[in-house]
Amino acid sequence: MEEVIAIAIGVLAASGVWLILRPRTFQVIMGLCLLSYGVNLFIFSMGSLFIGKEPIIKDGVPQDLLNYTDPLPQALVLTAIVISFAMTALFLVVMLASRGLTGTDHVDGRERDE
Amino acid sequence: MTLMNQLIVMPILLPLLTAALMLLLGEKHRPLKRRLNLFSSVLGLAIATTLLFWVRDQGQAESIGVYLPGNWPAPFGIALVLDHLSALMLVLTGIIAVCALLFARARWDSAGASFHALFQIQLMGLYGAFLTADLFNLFVFFEVLLAASYGLLLHGSGRARVKAGLHYIAINLFASTLFLIGAAMLYGVTGTLSMADLALKIPLVPEADRGLLHAGAAILAMAFLVKAGIWPLNFWLVPAYSSASAPVAALFAIMTKVGFYAVLRLWTLLFSSQAGASAFFGSQWLIYAGLITLAIAAFSILAAQRLERMAALSILVSAGTLMAAIGFGQPVLTGGALFYLVSSSLALCALFLLAELIERSRSANEVPLDDDDGMPPPLESLHPPKGINLDDEQKAVIGQVIPWTMAFLGLGFIACALLIIGMPPLSGFIGKLSLISALFNPLGLGVATAEPLSAAGWTLVALLVLSGLASLIAMGRVGIQRFWKPEERPSPVLRRYECLPIVILLGLCLALSVKAEPLLRYTQDTAASLQTPDSYIEAVLGTRPVPGPASRDTEVQP
Numbered sequence: 001m002e003e004v005i006a007i008a009i010g011v012l013a014a015s016g017v018w019l020i021l022r023p024r025t026f027q028v029i030m031g032l033c034l035l036s037y038g039v040n041l042f043i044f045s046m047g048s049l050f051i052g053k054e055p056i057i058k059d060g061v062p063q064d065l066l067n068y069t070d071p072l073p074q075a076l077v078l079t080a081i082v083i084s085f086a087m088t089a090l091f092l093v094v095m096l097a098s099r100g101l102t103g104t105d106h107v108d109g110r111e112r113d114e
Numbered sequence: 115m116t117l118m119n120q121l122i123v124m125p126i127l128l129p130l131l132t133a134a135l136m137l138l139l140g141e142k143h144r145p146l147k148r149r150l151n152l153f154s155s156v157l158g159l160a161i162a163t164t165l166l167f168w169v170r171d172q173g174q175a176e177s178i179g180v181y182l183p184g185n186w187p188a189p190f191g192i193a194l195v196l197d198h199l200s201a202l203m204l205v206l207t208g209i210i211a212v213c214a215l216l217f218a219r220a221r222w223d224s225a226g227a228s229f230h231a232l233f234q235i236q237l238m239g240l241y242g243a244f245l246t247a248d249l250f251n252l253f254v255f256f257e258v259l260l261a262a263s264y265g266l267l268l269h270g271s272g273r274a275r276v277k278a279g280l281h282y283i284a285i286n287l288f289a290s291t292l293f294l295i296g297a298a299m300l301y302g303v304t305g306t307l308s309m310a311d312l313a314l315k316i317p318l319v320p321e322a323d324r325g326l327l328h329a330g331a332a333i334l335a336m337a338f339l340v341k342a343g344i345w346p347l348n349f350w351l352v353p354a355y356s357s358a359s360a361p362v363a364a365l366f367a368i369m370t371k372v373g374f375y376a377v378l379r380l381w382t383l384l385f386s387s388q389a390g391a392s393a394f395f396g397s398q399w400l401i402y403a404g405l406i407t408l409a410i411a412a413f414s415i416l417a418a419q420r421l422e423r424m425a426a427l428s429i430l431v432s433a434g435t436l437m438a439a440i441g442f443g444q445p446v447l448t449g450g451a452l453f454y455l456v457s458s459s460l461a462l463c464a465l466f467l468l469a470e471l472i473e474r475s476r477s478a479n480e481v482p483l484d485d486d487d488g489m490p491p492p493l494e495s496l497h498p499p500k501g502i503n504l505d506d507e508q509k510a511v512i513g514q515v516i517p518w519t520m521a522f523l524g525l526g527f528i529a530c531a532l533l534i535i536g537m538p539p540l541s542g543f544i545g546k547l548s549l550i551s552a553l554f555n556p557l558g559l560g561v562a563t564a565e566p567l568s569a570a571g572w573t574l575v576a577l578l579v580l581s582g583l584a585s586l587i588a589m590g591r592v593g594i595q596r597f598w599k600p601e602e603r604p605s606p607v608l609r610r611y612e613c614l615p616i617v618i619l620l621g622l623c624l625a626l627s628v629k630a631e632p633l634l635r636y637t638q639d640t641a642a643s644l645q646t647p648d649s650y651i652e653a654v655l656g657t658r659p660v661p662g663p664a665s666r667d668t669e670v671q672p
Contacts (some may be wrong), residue, residue: 020288025280032287034195039209039291039298046302073301077251083257090264096404097268098276107284109277 005045012038017028023036025105029088036084040077047073118168122181122196125159125204125241128154133234141227149221151230155215158237159208166201169479170636176645177651180247184603188247189311193654195247198640199452203244203375206456209622210368211237213510217467218361220611225270225359232269236262236365243372248652249297249307252376256293260286263369266362267354274357282354289340296334299470300387301508303327310654313383313533313647314513316389326396331384335396336378338551342373342432345407351430352414356422360470364615367463371455378440378448378653381549382644383651387443397441401570404438405577412581421469421596422590425462431581432458438574441551449641453634454545457626461542464619468526471612472596519608524597529620531589536582541626546582548634 012034021033049071054061054068063068095105102109132154136147169177179196182188196204215233223229239259246252264286266277302309303323304315317326340347351370355363377400384394411430418424432454439451529540536546553571567575626633643649 019311020284028284032247032284035288035502039237039294041300042295045296048302067660072307073298076298076301080252081251083254084287084290086282088259090261092286093284094264094268094276094279097271099281101273101276109278111278 001049001051002045005041005049009038009041009045012041019040021109023106025107027052029091029095031090033088034085036080036088040084042072042078043077060094118165118206119179119181120505121161121165122179122194122245123183125158125165126194126238126245127239128158128161129234133231133238135439136231136234137228146226147230148223151233152212152215152219153243154234155208155212155237158241159205159212160206160207162201162241165196166205167197167203169198170639176510177356179648180653180657182659185662186656187659188308189308191659192248192251193308193310193657194245195310195322195650195654196245197653198636198643199375199379200244202452202456202636202640203371204241205372206282206459207237207240207244207368209619210365210459211240213247213463213619214361214364216365216463216615216618220609221268222359222361226268228265230267232262233250233365235259236266237264240368240372244375247309249300249309249312249380253290253293253297256372257290259369259372260290263366266365269359269362270359272357274353277358278350278353278357281350282566285340288495289337289391292333292340293337295335296330296332299330299333300325308654309380309383310651313386313389314655316384316392317388319389319392324391324588327392331380331395332399333378334446335399338376338380339374339403339437340373341370342377343370343407343430343436344403344411344437345430345434348407348430348433352426353431355426355466356420360467363425363466367429367466367672368495369458370429371459374433374436374440378644379439383429386647392473394443397443398570399572400441401438402435402441404436404441405570406440406575406580407434408574408577409434412577412584415581415584416665418588418591421472421592424592425465425469426587428458428465428585429462431534431585434547435574435578435581436438440571442553442556442571444552444556445640445641446556447549447641448644449634449638450545450548450552451638452640453548453630453631454542456633456637457541457545457623460619460626461530464526464623465530467529468523468611468614469617470521471503472527480618494552520597522608522613524593524618526616527589527593529623531585531593535585535589535625536578537586539627541623541630543629544627544634546578550578 009072016033016035019027022031022070026097050069053072055074057063057068067086087110099105104111106112136150139147146310165179168177180188181194181196182191183194184191186192190514210224213231218229218233220372220470222303236259239255239262243252245257246255264283267282268275296587298305300312303326304312306312306315311468322447336347343351355366358366381396381400383390385397389395408431411434415431416426436451436455439454442447468496532538533542536542553567553575581629635671
């Protein structure tokens with residue numbers, strides 16, 4: 001399972017970085033999205049990956065990390081998802097404003113040959 | 115828990131509540147919102163000042179106030195910690211906020227929607243980032259202040275702002291992902307996010323995990339260095355700051371200091387001399403990154419033509435100086451750096467405000483807000499146009515009264531230039547002097563040191579002097595072009611609220627140079643307490659939650 005998660009994070013991050021370096025704003029925003037997905041998975045996997053462990057407290061199971069998954073990364077991921085979602089929405093607005101003001105979707109506000 | 119401990123959370127709650135109130139008020143009631151915003155900012159400054167004096171008057175050991183917002187003991191819950199360093203940063207933020215706001219009252223706050231609410235949210239993020247003692251909570255406050263700063267940067271709209279804002283948001287979103295990766299790696303290795311607990315756990319990290327720990331810390335540091343404006347992560351800064359509206363840019367003068375604060379706080383806690391195999395990890399990187407930033411910024415300042423751009427580059431100069439100075443890990447030097455931080459932040463804030471007033475007399479069509487500086491104007495333009503005879507016999511200039519606005523702008527500009535260059539008699543000189551003196555006498559004046567100054571130390575001394583020289587040349591040139599050029603121009607109209615903050619800021623700098631000792635002593639205490647993080651760790655981990663009314667009898671189950 002570690003390999004699958006690692007490959008998934010790697011592919012997401014690599015595509016994200018490649019897209020961020022592209023000249024069109026839409027590609028940049030997609031890159032940031034993919035990158036934040038990769039980071040969310042990464043935070044999640046930092047709490048160590050287990051199969052079949054209890055996520056919430058259950059009667060009769062001793063309350064320690066041997067029997068439960070680590071709850072903290074889940075809380076962190078939730079916060080990170082909300083924040084990155086909001087920031088992406090905000091970025092989208094600025095992107096539209098930039099498109100309206102400059103008439104191009106190039107990140108520099110003008111085409112290269114101008 | 116005393117009243118003072120309760121007061122620690124107020125700098126965060128007050129702007130939050132004010133901002134909520136303003137959103138309820140909607141787009142109408144602008145005069146009311148102005149008054150409310152000013153009242154709240156001044157109250158925040160008063161609270162910060164109270165906290166500063168409280169911290170200073172306590173003894174060294176008990177001078178750390180801890181507040182547990184969720185009433186959970188420290189390694190499990192989030193803690194807010196007030197020590198010397200955070201109190202100093204709170205007061206600095208408060209002063210700059212009040213001044214920027216006074217300036218905005220005159221004109222700028224009506225240039226777009228929700229200025230006052232965004233302003234307060236920005237303050238909340240700043241205060242929170244300076245107070246929190248939890249890594250993830252620091253991330254949240256960073257996002258709060260960034261979200262508000264995106265809005266503020268775009269305040270007033272226009273092509274240049276939107277373009278700079280687009281880059282600013284993209285780079286900061288990327289830095290936020292780096293922050294998350296770094297924090298997650300530190301959590302994966304140590305199993306905690308409380309800064310005090312991290313400091314305890316780091317010496318105990320097994321050798322096999324140490325590489326991972328260092329990688330995590332380095333990635334985390336990248337996120338802070340982007341904010342602090344360290345080369346090569348600072349290309350976003352100059353266009354963004356120089357295209358922002360004046361009060362916003364003045365407020366942003368404290369923003370790079372947030373990155374600096376985070377580096378200083380975490381580095382001194384996590385990689386102190388007690389951190390075992392990780393002691394002073396990254397020290398060389400901080401020094402050299404700071405030196406390169408300083409050199410490049412000082413070099414680029416020579417090429418800058420617009421005053422806003424010069425102010426933004428001066429921010430980079432001060433960021434590089436600060437980062438290089440703390441990298442040495444010497445308490446006396448860090449103390450000097452903190453004094454320099456206060457002085458340079460106030461001066462840069464004043465310069466951003468002045469720049470707008472000075473450039474205002476040039477019409478907006480003539481100077482488009484673009485970050486590409488045009489060719490420098492030819493020096494012939496400095497000669498008087500034909501037909502005006504200025505020789506001694508004709509005495510054409512006698513009897514021309516300098517309008518008070520130009521006199522005010524000129525004197526303010528000279529004061530700012532002196533502060534940034536670091537020339538006597540203003541406090542910039544004391545800041546630079548204490549830095550250089552600390553480099554040569556790392557154990558304090560009068561105590562001979564065994565080892566001579568290192569190559570990096572010599573480089574820093576040389577660059578401090580050279581950057582002052584570069585600023586002198588650039589400021590002198592701009593001053594001549596703006597004030598001495600014999601061309602007809604309407605004298606700018608200044609409003610009372612626009613002059614007041616500049617007078618306050620420069621007056622504070624003047625007070626700092628006359629009464630430098632209390633602040634210098636305070637910053638030295640700060641540096642000394644940063645050097646020994648034990649008291650910080652003990653204060654945070656030793657704070658017990660307040661028992662609730664229901665659980666008085668039974669033990670609280672954490």
